Amino acid sequence: MNINTPENAEQLRDKMVADLRDLDAIRSDAVEKAFRSVPRHLFAPGESLEQVYAAEKAVITKTDSNGINISSVSAPRIQAFMLEQAGIRPGMRVLEVGSGGYNAALIAELVGDEGEVTSIDIDPDITDRARRFLDEAGYERVNVSVVDGEEGEPKHAPYDRIIVTAGTWDIPPAWTDQLADDGRLVVPLRVRGLTRSIAFEREGDHLVSRDYELCGFVQMQGAGENQLQLAVLHDVEGEEVALRLDDDQQVETARLREALGRPRAEAWSGVTLGGFEPWDQLELWLASAVPDFALLAAKRPARDKGIVATASPMGTATLINGASFAYRTTRPLNEERTTFELGAIGHGPDAQETAERLVEQIRVWDRDHRTDQARFEVHPAGTPDDKLPAGRVIDKRHTRVTISWPQQS
Template identity: 65%
Template sequence: MSDLPRLTEPAAHPPAVEVERLREEMIEKLRELGAVRTAEVEGVLRKVPRHVFAPEAPLEKAYAAEYALVTKKDEDGVDISSVSAARVQAMMLEQARIRPGDRVLEIGSGGQNAAYIAELVGADGQVTTADIDPDITGRAERLLARAGYERVKVVLADGEGGVPEHAPYDRIVVTVGAWDVPPAWVEQLAEGGRIVVPLRMRGLTRSVTFDRVGDHLVSRDYELCGFVPMQGVGENRMRLALLHEAAGEEVTLKLDDGQQLDAHLLRKALHQPRTEVWTGVTIGGYEPNDNLDLWLATALDDFTLLSAKPGARTRGIVASVSPIGVATLAVGDSFAYRTVRPVDEERTLFEFGVYGHGPHAKDVAERLAEEIRTWDQEHRSDRARIEAHPAGTPDELLPAGRVIDKRHTRVTVSWP
């Protein structure tokens, strides 16, 4: 593993008036983004000094709504630990609805989020934060002490097993990307308790608010998010199928949940002339489309994600680039992916379309376009219901919808 960046000791305390100004600007921005919705969360954002937990960052960055501080990379330069952006932290705190007196477990340590939780639970509550990496727990412990939160219990442990010695928990907040929900998390959660977890389903990660109902979990909410992947026993990274490998122009398909495809045939398909299908479905320039992608992942057996470097779009190899991947249908020797085009000069309205490649590009593109229209006509205003049942649960006891089998659970995604 790469060394953790050395913690810096500030030469002097930053001016209080500057900290207050930046903090208020951050909170106002978080309100605009819808990340802060309650007085309780807004209150803790004012109490916890963010700059203490990001001594390596300029003050403006520490109080930026969308800035995530990477605290460790692996030997390949991949981010493996970070302090999440204020927007993501606020969003998950709102999802968790932590109350005074709650016992809370955080899986994935940074210190800052644990301090927020400590303020929410108050003197009668308990906060445990756990991480598999001693560098990270050591950093969290030092910064929590520096900020005056010594009462937070910092534990070195593989998050897969939770922290049984301080259970049961009213809330479990997972701040690393998880592919599954280990039994320990459900077992250590009090009846009626809540887990907030960035759960990956068919390549898509959503911060899911799960409430415990007996032996399984039922979603109450979910939000688009991105996190560094979980390490240890629960690690399960996505696989990549390379379709184009020129430096700066790489194009890959992201494979999840045991998905198999013929990369050789799809590499050939990428360099064949593309087929275009336009759906007639429009979306506003600032309107999110993450619920569309979740519908496509639910409806299509061969759903995957197309990932490409910006150079691939510049060269015209692909038309769409996204850091999290573009919704794609890959069938045999052909594939098609979602794209958009502006329909007004002001570029405030866009039409969804599909670009297909390969011998059967037209059929695959039409199939993807059909599901985009179905989403628009039947599910555009809907929210999916996500459940996590123990592995081995018979099909007849699961709700109708997409079943995603994982090591410990059978995750279901269903729509009204």
């Protein structure tokens, strides 16, 4: 029996929309209508309908010679909450940086016949594919151009909304220059190794966050490309352990590799989390609170062998202290594993002190910021320190990004 039928596609699309509502990714009638209207499977031919319409599944459309994913149709959940962040209304002009076709079609539904959508990508294979799929799906009016995303697309500027659908390390001047004065930029910005989809608006000469969401994306290519660096601490094949470094950070890799082989020290915070509570706000706090921050990543065999006591394959918040380091960990407090205590494991000559420093910041988060949202600001490079808000300052190529938290009275 052929399950890839229009009727089955419609049923699966309805289920996807219901799932996105349940996940709080779709929050408005306008975004729901767009998802019901655009046939997602037309933008991912050859994939099963179940895969295409799964709410949290991305469809990879291109990999490089090393097998690294360089283009995808993003998961519907991420596309939905980014469109909600953007707040697109009929008649708007919207730039999408990073093409694929499907998201541009959703935007076209939101702006209507009076609006204008421009989708750009550095890769002509991707734009050709997007152009073909958009035409086949009935969205001929979407503009598609081969452009390095760092440059934006001045031809159709200014834009009421700019949505970036590739992970980026910085915000180039072209995006702010091409954004309308009352416009909004939604961008998956990587800061200290952590990526958040942030909705920015202008305040004078800089951008200020309105909200943000945890996300993951393939990385920007071209002039804006900036990959995370790895400091490998354990390189037995299949058991690799490494620190993921960002923002041109330098560490003493050889001494940290030696530290990992030394006995561990533990410190425990007394702070607890439920088994299904998210970690992302704690990780963001630690990234902003500790001076030398990295993410400790390990392959499963390394975790299973106990070389490191972390459950995250992507990376766990880590404090680097010269030749020592400490990373966040947990331990269950009951047999059902429904409650966990947060702690830190340290390695190196100052392992105990480093672990205790990380644990103290976990306590500060719990006491002062557990229910808070951070505030991101993006100022032009060269902005003097006294013109920046209090908080962590991250210097990038084009900008100075700050992360601040509400002050406690």
